Amino acid sequence: MASSDGLDAAALSEVIAMALSDHVSFDHIRSLYGLGPDQVKELMRTHIRPGSYRAWRKRVRDFSDRRAHYKSAKTLA
DSSP states (O other): OBOTTSOBHHHHHHHHHHHHOTTOOHHHHHHHHOOOHHHHHHHHHHHSOHHHHHHHHHHHHHHHHHOTTTTSGGGGO
């Protein structure tokens, strides 16, 4: 059964796991699932607990402030 964003439960679970990983870029998620950073953020907002979402966004923001390439294609090289 597909979710409202067009992903089945397994794909949704994988996207969430990838987004939570510090080693998977938004570009990699886009190449596999066609979801841009804003779509991933919205998916995370609607599918994980609010506190978990806030902690994830803070971590992504903090890392991006320290390293401009965090969650970019360069991290996979």
